[in-house]
Amino acid sequence: MPAVLALVCATALFTATVPLFRGWFDLYVYYGTVHSWVWHGGRIYDFVVPGTQYGFTYPPFAAVCMLPLALMSRPVAVGAALALNVAASAVIVRALLGRMSGWRGYAVVGCLFLLLEPVRDTFSFGQVNLVLLALVLCDSRLGRWSGAATGLAAAFKLTPALFVLHLLLTGRRRQAAVAAATAVAATALGWLVAPGPSARYWARELWHTDRVGAPGYVSNQSLRGVLARLGDPGGTALWALAVLVVLCVWARRVRRADHRTGIALTGAAACLVSPVTWVHHLVWLLPALALLVRSGRYARSAVAHVLLCSSVVWIWRFDASGPLGFLGSNAYVWLAVWLLASSPRPAAPAAAQSRWRGAWDAP
Structure with a gap:
Protein backbone atom coordinates (compact mmCIF):
# COMPACT_ATOMS: atom_id res chain seq x y z
CA MET A 1 0.00 0.00 0.00
CA PRO A 2 2.75 2.56 0.76
CA ALA A 3 4.29 1.86 -2.67
CA VAL A 4 0.95 2.48 -4.40
CA LEU A 5 0.38 5.73 -2.50
CA ALA A 6 3.91 6.83 -3.37
CA LEU A 7 3.21 6.14 -7.06
CA VAL A 8 -0.04 8.13 -6.91
CA CYS A 9 1.72 11.07 -5.25
CA ALA A 10 4.61 10.93 -7.73
CA THR A 11 2.17 10.85 -10.66
CA ALA A 12 0.23 13.82 -9.28
CA LEU A 13 3.45 15.79 -8.73
CA PHE A 14 4.74 14.94 -12.21
CA THR A 15 1.54 15.90 -14.02
CA ALA A 16 1.27 19.14 -12.04
CA THR A 17 4.82 20.34 -12.67
CA VAL A 18 6.56 18.70 -15.63
CA PRO A 19 4.26 18.47 -18.71
CA LEU A 20 3.20 21.55 -20.61
CA PHE A 21 -0.36 22.57 -19.82
CA ARG A 22 -2.21 23.01 -23.11
CA GLY A 23 -4.91 25.26 -21.66
CA TRP A 24 -7.86 23.35 -23.19
CA PHE A 25 -6.88 24.88 -26.53
CA ASP A 26 -8.62 22.36 -28.80
CA LEU A 27 -11.72 22.37 -26.63
CA TYR A 28 -11.89 26.15 -27.04
CA VAL A 29 -11.64 25.67 -30.81
CA TYR A 30 -14.69 23.37 -30.64
CA TYR A 31 -16.46 25.71 -28.21
CA GLY A 32 -15.81 28.85 -30.25
CA THR A 33 -16.79 27.16 -33.51
CA VAL A 34 -20.13 25.92 -32.18
CA HIS A 35 -20.98 29.21 -30.46
CA SER A 36 -20.09 31.19 -33.57
CA TRP A 37 -22.15 28.84 -35.73
CA VAL A 38 -25.25 28.64 -33.50
CA TRP A 39 -25.46 32.07 -31.89
CA HIS A 40 -23.69 34.44 -34.26
CA GLY A 41 -24.46 33.07 -37.73
CA GLY A 42 -20.83 32.19 -38.38
CA ARG A 43 -19.54 29.45 -40.66
CA ILE A 44 -17.92 26.36 -39.21
CA TYR A 45 -14.63 26.67 -41.11
CA ASP A 46 -14.31 30.44 -40.89
CA PHE A 47 -13.90 30.57 -37.11
CA VAL A 48 -10.35 30.86 -35.76
CA VAL A 49 -9.23 31.25 -32.17
CA PRO A 50 -8.42 34.95 -31.67
CA GLY A 51 -4.71 35.64 -32.04
CA THR A 52 -4.05 32.33 -33.84
CA GLN A 53 -4.55 30.73 -37.24
CA TYR A 54 -6.27 27.64 -35.86
CA GLY A 55 -9.89 26.72 -36.42
CA PHE A 56 -12.13 23.69 -36.78
CA THR A 57 -10.62 20.86 -38.86
CA TYR A 58 -13.00 17.90 -38.42
CA PRO A 59 -15.88 16.88 -40.74
CA PRO A 60 -19.19 18.72 -40.20
CA PHE A 61 -20.66 15.66 -38.47
CA ALA A 62 -18.22 16.31 -35.61
CA ALA A 63 -19.55 19.85 -35.28
CA VAL A 64 -23.09 18.46 -35.15
CA CYS A 65 -22.06 16.09 -32.33
CA MET A 66 -20.60 19.06 -30.46
CA LEU A 67 -23.77 21.16 -30.60
CA PRO A 68 -24.43 20.69 -26.84
CA LEU A 69 -21.42 22.99 -26.28
CA ALA A 70 -23.66 25.83 -27.47
CA LEU A 71 -25.64 25.50 -24.23
CA MET A 72 -22.59 25.52 -21.95
CA SER A 73 -20.35 28.14 -20.45
CA ARG A 74 -16.61 27.63 -20.82
CA PRO A 75 -16.09 26.24 -17.29
CA VAL A 76 -18.97 23.80 -17.77
CA ALA A 77 -17.53 22.75 -21.14
CA VAL A 78 -14.14 22.05 -19.51
CA GLY A 79 -15.82 19.98 -16.80
CA ALA A 80 -17.83 18.03 -19.36
CA ALA A 81 -14.70 17.33 -21.44
CA LEU A 82 -12.82 16.10 -18.37
CA ALA A 83 -15.70 13.85 -17.32
CA LEU A 84 -16.01 12.43 -20.84
CA ASN A 85 -12.27 11.69 -21.05
CA VAL A 86 -12.25 10.08 -17.60
CA ALA A 87 -15.14 7.82 -18.64
CA ALA A 88 -13.44 6.98 -21.94
CA SER A 89 -10.19 6.18 -20.08
CA ALA A 90 -12.01 3.76 -17.79
CA VAL A 91 -13.58 2.04 -20.80
CA ILE A 92 -10.20 1.78 -22.56
CA VAL A 93 -8.36 0.35 -19.56
CA ARG A 94 -11.14 -2.17 -18.94
CA ALA A 95 -11.23 -3.16 -22.61
CA LEU A 96 -7.45 -3.52 -22.99
CA LEU A 97 -6.47 -5.10 -19.68
CA GLY A 98 -9.63 -6.49 -18.14
CA ARG A 99 -10.48 -6.35 -14.47
CA MET A 100 -7.79 -5.36 -12.02
CA SER A 101 -7.12 -7.19 -8.74
CA GLY A 102 -8.55 -4.73 -6.24
CA TRP A 103 -8.15 -0.97 -5.94
CA ARG A 104 -4.35 -1.23 -5.93
CA GLY A 105 -4.38 -2.64 -9.45
CA TYR A 106 -6.66 0.13 -10.67
CA ALA A 107 -4.51 2.77 -8.95
CA VAL A 108 -1.27 1.49 -10.50
CA VAL A 109 -2.71 1.11 -14.00
CA GLY A 110 -4.44 4.49 -13.72
CA CYS A 111 -1.16 6.19 -12.84
CA LEU A 112 0.74 4.48 -15.64
CA PHE A 113 -2.06 5.41 -18.04
CA LEU A 114 -2.09 9.06 -17.01
CA LEU A 115 1.70 9.38 -17.35
CA LEU A 116 1.56 8.65 -21.09
CA GLU A 117 2.13 11.86 -23.04
CA PRO A 118 -0.68 11.28 -25.57
CA VAL A 119 -3.12 10.76 -22.68
CA ARG A 120 -1.88 13.82 -20.78
CA ASP A 121 -2.17 15.96 -23.90
CA THR A 122 -5.63 14.66 -24.74
CA PHE A 123 -6.85 15.76 -21.31
CA SER A 124 -4.92 19.03 -21.40
CA PHE A 125 -6.07 20.01 -24.90
CA GLY A 126 -9.64 18.89 -24.27
CA GLN A 127 -9.28 16.55 -27.24
CA VAL A 128 -11.55 13.69 -28.39
CA ASN A 129 -9.04 10.92 -29.16
CA LEU A 130 -9.75 8.79 -26.07
CA VAL A 131 -13.48 8.81 -26.81
CA LEU A 132 -12.90 7.65 -30.39
CA LEU A 133 -10.52 4.89 -29.24
CA ALA A 134 -13.11 3.72 -26.71
CA LEU A 135 -15.70 3.50 -29.50
CA VAL A 136 -13.43 1.33 -31.65
CA LEU A 137 -12.43 -0.97 -28.79
CA CYS A 138 -16.02 -1.57 -27.69
CA ASP A 139 -17.34 -2.08 -31.20
CA SER A 140 -17.11 -5.87 -31.21
CA ARG A 141 -19.41 -6.02 -28.17
CA LEU A 142 -22.40 -4.51 -29.97
CA GLY A 143 -23.78 -7.79 -31.32
CA ARG A 144 -25.76 -7.32 -34.51
CA TRP A 145 -24.75 -3.62 -34.49
CA SER A 146 -21.05 -4.44 -34.40
CA GLY A 147 -19.31 -2.00 -36.74
CA ALA A 148 -21.56 0.95 -35.92
CA ALA A 149 -19.23 2.43 -33.29
CA THR A 150 -16.26 2.23 -35.66
CA GLY A 151 -18.35 3.93 -38.34
CA LEU A 152 -19.26 6.75 -35.98
CA ALA A 153 -15.61 7.23 -35.05
CA ALA A 154 -14.61 7.32 -38.74
CA ALA A 155 -17.33 9.88 -39.52
CA PHE A 156 -16.21 12.06 -36.63
CA LYS A 157 -12.52 12.01 -37.55
CA LEU A 158 -10.79 10.39 -40.52
CA THR A 159 -7.98 8.58 -38.68
CA PRO A 160 -10.23 5.71 -37.43
CA ALA A 161 -11.37 5.00 -41.01
CA LEU A 162 -8.55 2.46 -41.35
CA PHE A 163 -10.36 0.29 -38.79
CA VAL A 164 -13.18 -0.16 -41.31
CA LEU A 165 -10.66 -1.68 -43.73
CA HIS A 166 -9.36 -3.80 -40.86
CA LEU A 167 -12.81 -5.35 -40.49
CA LEU A 168 -12.93 -6.07 -44.21
CA LEU A 169 -9.43 -7.56 -44.42
CA THR A 170 -10.06 -9.90 -41.49
CA GLY A 171 -13.21 -11.33 -43.06
CA ARG A 172 -15.75 -9.43 -40.93
CA ARG A 173 -17.68 -8.32 -43.98
CA ARG A 174 -20.96 -7.71 -42.20
CA GLN A 175 -19.30 -5.55 -39.55
CA ALA A 176 -17.38 -3.68 -42.26
CA ALA A 177 -20.64 -3.03 -44.13
CA VAL A 178 -22.32 -1.77 -40.95
CA ALA A 179 -19.32 0.48 -40.23
CA ALA A 180 -19.29 1.90 -43.76
CA ALA A 181 -23.07 2.43 -43.78
CA THR A 182 -22.92 4.14 -40.38
CA ALA A 183 -20.11 6.44 -41.52
CA VAL A 184 -22.02 7.36 -44.69
CA ALA A 185 -25.25 7.97 -42.73
CA ALA A 186 -23.46 10.13 -40.16
CA THR A 187 -21.76 12.11 -42.93
CA ALA A 188 -25.14 12.55 -44.64
CA LEU A 189 -26.56 13.86 -41.36
CA GLY A 190 -23.74 16.39 -41.20
CA TRP A 191 -24.52 17.41 -44.80
CA LEU A 192 -28.22 17.76 -44.00
CA VAL A 193 -27.60 19.98 -40.97
CA ALA A 194 -24.74 21.97 -42.51
CA PRO A 195 -24.83 21.66 -46.32
CA GLY A 196 -22.59 24.63 -47.08
CA PRO A 197 -19.79 23.67 -44.66
CA SER A 198 -20.04 20.04 -45.83
CA ALA A 199 -19.52 21.00 -49.46
CA ARG A 200 -16.61 23.21 -48.44
CA TYR A 201 -15.00 20.55 -46.25
CA TRP A 202 -15.12 17.68 -48.72
CA ALA A 203 -14.18 19.84 -51.71
CA ARG A 204 -11.44 21.99 -50.17
CA GLU A 205 -10.63 21.76 -46.46
CA LEU A 206 -9.99 18.01 -46.45
CA TRP A 207 -7.17 18.36 -48.98
CA HIS A 208 -5.39 21.23 -47.24
CA THR A 209 -3.51 19.17 -44.68
CA ASP A 210 -1.32 22.12 -43.72
CA ARG A 211 -4.37 24.01 -42.41
CA VAL A 212 -3.92 22.34 -39.01
Whole structure:
Protein backbone atom coordinates (compact mmCIF):
# COMPACT_ATOMS: atom_id res chain seq x y z
CA MET A 1 0.00 0.00 0.00
CA PRO A 2 2.75 2.56 0.76
CA ALA A 3 4.29 1.86 -2.67
CA VAL A 4 0.95 2.48 -4.40
CA LEU A 5 0.38 5.73 -2.50
CA ALA A 6 3.91 6.83 -3.37
CA LEU A 7 3.21 6.14 -7.06
CA VAL A 8 -0.04 8.13 -6.91
CA CYS A 9 1.72 11.07 -5.25
CA ALA A 10 4.61 10.93 -7.73
CA THR A 11 2.17 10.85 -10.66
CA ALA A 12 0.23 13.82 -9.28
CA LEU A 13 3.45 15.79 -8.73
CA PHE A 14 4.74 14.94 -12.21
CA THR A 15 1.54 15.90 -14.02
CA ALA A 16 1.27 19.14 -12.04
CA THR A 17 4.82 20.34 -12.67
CA VAL A 18 6.56 18.70 -15.63
CA PRO A 19 4.26 18.47 -18.71
CA LEU A 20 3.20 21.55 -20.61
CA PHE A 21 -0.36 22.57 -19.82
CA ARG A 22 -2.21 23.01 -23.11
CA GLY A 23 -4.91 25.26 -21.66
CA TRP A 24 -7.86 23.35 -23.19
CA PHE A 25 -6.88 24.88 -26.53
CA ASP A 26 -8.62 22.36 -28.80
CA LEU A 27 -11.72 22.37 -26.63
CA TYR A 28 -11.89 26.15 -27.04
CA VAL A 29 -11.64 25.67 -30.81
CA TYR A 30 -14.69 23.37 -30.64
CA TYR A 31 -16.46 25.71 -28.21
CA GLY A 32 -15.81 28.85 -30.25
CA THR A 33 -16.79 27.16 -33.51
CA VAL A 34 -20.13 25.92 -32.18
CA HIS A 35 -20.98 29.21 -30.46
CA SER A 36 -20.09 31.19 -33.57
CA TRP A 37 -22.15 28.84 -35.73
CA VAL A 38 -25.25 28.64 -33.50
CA TRP A 39 -25.46 32.07 -31.89
CA HIS A 40 -23.69 34.44 -34.26
CA GLY A 41 -24.46 33.07 -37.73
CA GLY A 42 -20.83 32.19 -38.38
CA ARG A 43 -19.54 29.45 -40.66
CA ILE A 44 -17.92 26.36 -39.21
CA TYR A 45 -14.63 26.67 -41.11
CA ASP A 46 -14.31 30.44 -40.89
CA PHE A 47 -13.90 30.57 -37.11
CA VAL A 48 -10.35 30.86 -35.76
CA VAL A 49 -9.23 31.25 -32.17
CA PRO A 50 -8.42 34.95 -31.67
CA GLY A 51 -4.71 35.64 -32.04
CA THR A 52 -4.05 32.33 -33.84
CA GLN A 53 -4.55 30.73 -37.24
CA TYR A 54 -6.27 27.64 -35.86
CA GLY A 55 -9.89 26.72 -36.42
CA PHE A 56 -12.13 23.69 -36.78
CA THR A 57 -10.62 20.86 -38.86
CA TYR A 58 -13.00 17.90 -38.42
CA PRO A 59 -15.88 16.88 -40.74
CA PRO A 60 -19.19 18.72 -40.20
CA PHE A 61 -20.66 15.66 -38.47
CA ALA A 62 -18.22 16.31 -35.61
CA ALA A 63 -19.55 19.85 -35.28
CA VAL A 64 -23.09 18.46 -35.15
CA CYS A 65 -22.06 16.09 -32.33
CA MET A 66 -20.60 19.06 -30.46
CA LEU A 67 -23.77 21.16 -30.60
CA PRO A 68 -24.43 20.69 -26.84
CA LEU A 69 -21.42 22.99 -26.28
CA ALA A 70 -23.66 25.83 -27.47
CA LEU A 71 -25.64 25.50 -24.23
CA MET A 72 -22.59 25.52 -21.95
CA SER A 73 -20.35 28.14 -20.45
CA ARG A 74 -16.61 27.63 -20.82
CA PRO A 75 -16.09 26.24 -17.29
CA VAL A 76 -18.97 23.80 -17.77
CA ALA A 77 -17.53 22.75 -21.14
CA VAL A 78 -14.14 22.05 -19.51
CA GLY A 79 -15.82 19.98 -16.80
CA ALA A 80 -17.83 18.03 -19.36
CA ALA A 81 -14.70 17.33 -21.44
CA LEU A 82 -12.82 16.10 -18.37
CA ALA A 83 -15.70 13.85 -17.32
CA LEU A 84 -16.01 12.43 -20.84
CA ASN A 85 -12.27 11.69 -21.05
CA VAL A 86 -12.25 10.08 -17.60
CA ALA A 87 -15.14 7.82 -18.64
CA ALA A 88 -13.44 6.98 -21.94
CA SER A 89 -10.19 6.18 -20.08
CA ALA A 90 -12.01 3.76 -17.79
CA VAL A 91 -13.58 2.04 -20.80
CA ILE A 92 -10.20 1.78 -22.56
CA VAL A 93 -8.36 0.35 -19.56
CA ARG A 94 -11.14 -2.17 -18.94
CA ALA A 95 -11.23 -3.16 -22.61
CA LEU A 96 -7.45 -3.52 -22.99
CA LEU A 97 -6.47 -5.10 -19.68
CA GLY A 98 -9.63 -6.49 -18.14
CA ARG A 99 -10.48 -6.35 -14.47
CA MET A 100 -7.79 -5.36 -12.02
CA SER A 101 -7.12 -7.19 -8.74
CA GLY A 102 -8.55 -4.73 -6.24
CA TRP A 103 -8.15 -0.97 -5.94
CA ARG A 104 -4.35 -1.23 -5.93
CA GLY A 105 -4.38 -2.64 -9.45
CA TYR A 106 -6.66 0.13 -10.67
CA ALA A 107 -4.51 2.77 -8.95
CA VAL A 108 -1.27 1.49 -10.50
CA VAL A 109 -2.71 1.11 -14.00
CA GLY A 110 -4.44 4.49 -13.72
CA CYS A 111 -1.16 6.19 -12.84
CA LEU A 112 0.74 4.48 -15.64
CA PHE A 113 -2.06 5.41 -18.04
CA LEU A 114 -2.09 9.06 -17.01
CA LEU A 115 1.70 9.38 -17.35
CA LEU A 116 1.56 8.65 -21.09
CA GLU A 117 2.13 11.86 -23.04
CA PRO A 118 -0.68 11.28 -25.57
CA VAL A 119 -3.12 10.76 -22.68
CA ARG A 120 -1.88 13.82 -20.78
CA ASP A 121 -2.17 15.96 -23.90
CA THR A 122 -5.63 14.66 -24.74
CA PHE A 123 -6.85 15.76 -21.31
CA SER A 124 -4.92 19.03 -21.40
CA PHE A 125 -6.07 20.01 -24.90
CA GLY A 126 -9.64 18.89 -24.27
CA GLN A 127 -9.28 16.55 -27.24
CA VAL A 128 -11.55 13.69 -28.39
CA ASN A 129 -9.04 10.92 -29.16
CA LEU A 130 -9.75 8.79 -26.07
CA VAL A 131 -13.48 8.81 -26.81
CA LEU A 132 -12.90 7.65 -30.39
CA LEU A 133 -10.52 4.89 -29.24
CA ALA A 134 -13.11 3.72 -26.71
CA LEU A 135 -15.70 3.50 -29.50
CA VAL A 136 -13.43 1.33 -31.65
CA LEU A 137 -12.43 -0.97 -28.79
CA CYS A 138 -16.02 -1.57 -27.69
CA ASP A 139 -17.34 -2.08 -31.20
CA SER A 140 -17.11 -5.87 -31.21
CA ARG A 141 -19.41 -6.02 -28.17
CA LEU A 142 -22.40 -4.51 -29.97
CA GLY A 143 -23.78 -7.79 -31.32
CA ARG A 144 -25.76 -7.32 -34.51
CA TRP A 145 -24.75 -3.62 -34.49
CA SER A 146 -21.05 -4.44 -34.40
CA GLY A 147 -19.31 -2.00 -36.74
CA ALA A 148 -21.56 0.95 -35.92
CA ALA A 149 -19.23 2.43 -33.29
CA THR A 150 -16.26 2.23 -35.66
CA GLY A 151 -18.35 3.93 -38.34
CA LEU A 152 -19.26 6.75 -35.98
CA ALA A 153 -15.61 7.23 -35.05
CA ALA A 154 -14.61 7.32 -38.74
CA ALA A 155 -17.33 9.88 -39.52
CA PHE A 156 -16.21 12.06 -36.63
CA LYS A 157 -12.52 12.01 -37.55
CA LEU A 158 -10.79 10.39 -40.52
CA THR A 159 -7.98 8.58 -38.68
CA PRO A 160 -10.23 5.71 -37.43
CA ALA A 161 -11.37 5.00 -41.01
CA LEU A 162 -8.55 2.46 -41.35
CA PHE A 163 -10.36 0.29 -38.79
CA VAL A 164 -13.18 -0.16 -41.31
CA LEU A 165 -10.66 -1.68 -43.73
CA HIS A 166 -9.36 -3.80 -40.86
CA LEU A 167 -12.81 -5.35 -40.49
CA LEU A 168 -12.93 -6.07 -44.21
CA LEU A 169 -9.43 -7.56 -44.42
CA THR A 170 -10.06 -9.90 -41.49
CA GLY A 171 -13.21 -11.33 -43.06
CA ARG A 172 -15.75 -9.43 -40.93
CA ARG A 173 -17.68 -8.32 -43.98
CA ARG A 174 -20.96 -7.71 -42.20
CA GLN A 175 -19.30 -5.55 -39.55
CA ALA A 176 -17.38 -3.68 -42.26
CA ALA A 177 -20.64 -3.03 -44.13
CA VAL A 178 -22.32 -1.77 -40.95
CA ALA A 179 -19.32 0.48 -40.23
CA ALA A 180 -19.29 1.90 -43.76
CA ALA A 181 -23.07 2.43 -43.78
CA THR A 182 -22.92 4.14 -40.38
CA ALA A 183 -20.11 6.44 -41.52
CA VAL A 184 -22.02 7.36 -44.69
CA ALA A 185 -25.25 7.97 -42.73
CA ALA A 186 -23.46 10.13 -40.16
CA THR A 187 -21.76 12.11 -42.93
CA ALA A 188 -25.14 12.55 -44.64
CA LEU A 189 -26.56 13.86 -41.36
CA GLY A 190 -23.74 16.39 -41.20
CA TRP A 191 -24.52 17.41 -44.80
CA LEU A 192 -28.22 17.76 -44.00
CA VAL A 193 -27.60 19.98 -40.97
CA ALA A 194 -24.74 21.97 -42.51
CA PRO A 195 -24.83 21.66 -46.32
CA GLY A 196 -22.59 24.63 -47.08
CA PRO A 197 -19.79 23.67 -44.66
CA SER A 198 -20.04 20.04 -45.83
CA ALA A 199 -19.52 21.00 -49.46
CA ARG A 200 -16.61 23.21 -48.44
CA TYR A 201 -15.00 20.55 -46.25
CA TRP A 202 -15.12 17.68 -48.72
CA ALA A 203 -14.18 19.84 -51.71
CA ARG A 204 -11.44 21.99 -50.17
CA GLU A 205 -10.63 21.76 -46.46
CA LEU A 206 -9.99 18.01 -46.45
CA TRP A 207 -7.17 18.36 -48.98
CA HIS A 208 -5.39 21.23 -47.24
CA THR A 209 -3.51 19.17 -44.68
CA ASP A 210 -1.32 22.12 -43.72
CA ARG A 211 -4.37 24.01 -42.41
CA VAL A 212 -3.92 22.34 -39.01
CA GLY A 213 -0.30 23.49 -38.70
CA ALA A 214 3.14 23.10 -40.24
CA PRO A 215 3.77 19.45 -41.18
CA GLY A 216 7.40 19.75 -40.05
CA TYR A 217 6.45 20.75 -36.50
CA VAL A 218 7.96 18.23 -34.10
CA SER A 219 4.56 17.24 -32.70
CA ASN A 220 3.68 15.70 -36.09
CA GLN A 221 4.86 12.14 -35.46
CA SER A 222 3.88 10.65 -38.80
CA LEU A 223 5.81 9.65 -41.91
CA ARG A 224 4.82 12.99 -43.43
CA GLY A 225 6.31 14.76 -40.43
CA VAL A 226 9.60 12.86 -40.78
CA LEU A 227 9.97 13.88 -44.43
CA ALA A 228 8.96 17.47 -43.72
CA ARG A 229 11.67 17.77 -41.05
CA LEU A 230 14.14 16.47 -43.63
CA GLY A 231 13.11 19.22 -46.04
CA ASP A 232 10.65 17.08 -48.02
CA PRO A 233 13.12 15.06 -50.14
CA GLY A 234 11.19 13.59 -53.05
CA GLY A 235 8.10 15.63 -52.18
CA THR A 236 4.68 14.01 -52.26
CA ALA A 237 5.91 11.05 -54.32
CA LEU A 238 8.26 9.78 -51.61
CA TRP A 239 5.62 10.22 -48.92
CA ALA A 240 3.07 8.32 -51.03
CA LEU A 241 5.59 5.51 -51.52
CA ALA A 242 6.28 5.33 -47.78
CA VAL A 243 2.54 5.21 -47.05
CA LEU A 244 2.08 2.44 -49.62
CA VAL A 245 4.87 0.36 -48.02
CA VAL A 246 3.34 0.77 -44.56
CA LEU A 247 -0.13 -0.17 -45.79
CA CYS A 248 1.24 -3.27 -47.54
CA VAL A 249 3.03 -4.40 -44.38
CA TRP A 250 -0.09 -3.65 -42.33
CA ALA A 251 -2.40 -5.53 -44.71
CA ARG A 252 -0.11 -8.57 -44.81
CA ARG A 253 0.20 -8.74 -41.03
CA VAL A 254 -3.40 -7.93 -40.19
CA ARG A 255 -4.80 -10.69 -42.44
CA ARG A 256 -2.92 -13.25 -40.33
CA ALA A 257 -3.69 -11.67 -36.98
CA ASP A 258 -6.34 -12.32 -34.38
CA HIS A 259 -8.74 -9.53 -33.41
CA ARG A 260 -6.56 -8.02 -30.66
CA THR A 261 -3.40 -8.00 -32.75
CA GLY A 262 -5.29 -6.59 -35.72
CA ILE A 263 -6.55 -3.65 -33.67
CA ALA A 264 -3.02 -3.00 -32.39
CA LEU A 265 -1.50 -3.14 -35.87
CA THR A 266 -4.20 -0.87 -37.31
CA GLY A 267 -3.66 1.74 -34.61
CA ALA A 268 0.07 1.86 -35.32
CA ALA A 269 -0.46 2.01 -39.10
CA ALA A 270 -3.05 4.79 -38.79
CA CYS A 271 -0.56 6.93 -36.86
CA LEU A 272 2.09 6.43 -39.52
CA VAL A 273 0.05 7.05 -42.68
CA SER A 274 -1.97 10.03 -41.50
CA PRO A 275 -0.56 13.28 -42.94
CA VAL A 276 -0.71 14.80 -39.47
CA THR A 277 -0.33 12.75 -36.30
CA TRP A 278 0.06 15.13 -33.39
CA VAL A 279 1.44 13.61 -30.21
CA HIS A 280 -2.04 13.46 -28.66
CA HIS A 281 -3.19 11.32 -31.60
CA LEU A 282 -0.79 8.59 -30.46
CA VAL A 283 -3.41 7.18 -28.10
CA TRP A 284 -3.99 4.83 -31.05
CA LEU A 285 -0.75 3.09 -29.99
CA LEU A 286 -2.29 2.04 -26.66
CA PRO A 287 -3.70 -1.27 -27.98
CA ALA A 288 -0.20 -2.25 -29.15
CA LEU A 289 1.26 -1.41 -25.73
CA ALA A 290 -1.45 -3.44 -24.03
CA LEU A 291 -0.77 -6.34 -26.40
CA LEU A 292 2.88 -6.38 -25.31
CA VAL A 293 1.77 -6.63 -21.68
CA ARG A 294 -0.84 -9.29 -22.34
CA SER A 295 1.62 -11.43 -24.29
CA GLY A 296 4.19 -11.37 -21.49
CA ARG A 297 6.72 -9.02 -23.14
CA TYR A 298 7.08 -6.98 -19.96
CA ALA A 299 10.56 -5.60 -20.64
CA ARG A 300 9.56 -4.40 -24.12
CA SER A 301 6.32 -2.91 -22.85
CA ALA A 302 8.23 -1.07 -20.10
CA VAL A 303 10.66 0.43 -22.64
CA ALA A 304 7.78 1.50 -24.91
CA HIS A 305 5.87 2.96 -21.97
CA VAL A 306 8.84 4.97 -20.70
CA LEU A 307 9.52 6.31 -24.20
CA LEU A 308 5.89 7.37 -24.67
CA CYS A 309 5.95 9.12 -21.28
CA SER A 310 9.23 10.90 -21.86
CA SER A 311 8.22 13.81 -24.14
CA VAL A 312 11.67 13.28 -25.64
CA VAL A 313 10.76 14.63 -29.08
CA TRP A 314 10.37 18.14 -27.67
CA ILE A 315 14.13 18.37 -27.07
CA TRP A 316 14.39 19.00 -30.82
CA ARG A 317 11.43 21.38 -31.01
CA PHE A 318 13.51 24.22 -32.43
CA ASP A 319 16.25 22.31 -34.26
CA ALA A 320 15.93 18.76 -35.57
CA SER A 321 19.03 18.87 -37.75
CA GLY A 322 21.83 16.30 -37.72
CA PRO A 323 21.72 12.54 -37.14
CA LEU A 324 20.78 12.86 -33.47
CA GLY A 325 18.01 15.30 -34.32
CA PHE A 326 16.71 12.94 -37.00
CA LEU A 327 16.56 10.06 -34.52
CA GLY A 328 15.28 11.98 -31.52
CA SER A 329 12.72 14.28 -33.13
CA ASN A 330 11.02 11.24 -34.70
CA ALA A 331 11.23 8.95 -31.68
CA TYR A 332 7.50 8.22 -31.58
CA VAL A 333 7.50 7.45 -35.31
CA TRP A 334 10.18 4.81 -34.77
CA LEU A 335 8.10 3.42 -31.90
CA ALA A 336 5.05 3.13 -34.18
CA VAL A 337 7.16 1.45 -36.89
CA TRP A 338 8.52 -1.02 -34.35
CA LEU A 339 5.05 -1.81 -33.01
CA LEU A 340 3.73 -2.34 -36.53
CA ALA A 341 6.61 -4.62 -37.50
CA SER A 342 6.90 -6.63 -34.31
CA SER A 343 3.57 -6.67 -32.47
CA PRO A 344 3.51 -10.19 -31.04
CA ARG A 345 1.28 -12.93 -32.31
CA PRO A 346 -1.09 -14.64 -29.88
CA ALA A 347 1.59 -17.21 -28.98
CA ALA A 348 2.22 -15.83 -25.49
CA PRO A 349 3.48 -17.67 -22.40
CA ALA A 350 0.77 -19.74 -20.74
CA ALA A 351 0.90 -17.71 -17.53
CA ALA A 352 0.45 -14.45 -19.40
CA GLN A 353 -2.43 -15.90 -21.43
CA SER A 354 -4.17 -17.01 -18.26
CA ARG A 355 -3.58 -13.68 -16.53
CA TRP A 356 -5.16 -11.60 -19.28
CA ARG A 357 -7.81 -13.97 -20.59
CA GLY A 358 -11.35 -12.62 -20.76
CA ALA A 359 -10.98 -8.99 -21.80
CA TRP A 360 -10.68 -7.22 -25.17
CA ASP A 361 -11.88 -10.28 -27.11
CA ALA A 362 -14.19 -10.25 -30.08
CA PRO A 363 -17.30 -12.45 -29.94
